[in-house]
Amino acid sequence: MAALQFIGRLLVAGVLLSGGSQLPASAAPGPASRIILSSHEEGQSKPSVVTLTCDPAGGSHPNPADACAVLAEVSGEFNDIPKQSPDAICPMIWHPVDVTATGRWAGKPVNYSHTFGNDCIKQSELGVVFDF
DSSP, X not given: OXXXXXXXXXXXXXXXXXXXXXXXXXXXXXXXXXXXXXXEETTOSSOEEEXXXXXXXXXXXXXXHHHHHHHHHTTTOGGGOOOSOTTOOOOXXXXXXXXXXXXXXXXXXXXXXXXXXXXXXXXXXHGGGGXX
């Protein structure tokens, strides 16, 4: 095992000495934050799914700049998103909506899931982040 580690270190040193540490243009790093968001309302055959990239804002999310701004305020911690519409009056009808977020925020793994009682509650809690 030690011999394999030694050989690995020699290969890395050789690459570094030969100038091979530079990435080719096609391997340029992507956005610092890339998250796949999904929302599945009871009765729908398939979930709605979008991608959200931040730094720079983009992806298939309909409003990536605002969604990234909300997430930047909480450093990508979905559980810390403040209620987006605190005065919303939602019906007390159980029609569950499951949401998930998976990916990376500023290099940190993101793995969030939550079930809301209905779409109105989801929107009042998470606002633009899950508005798709």
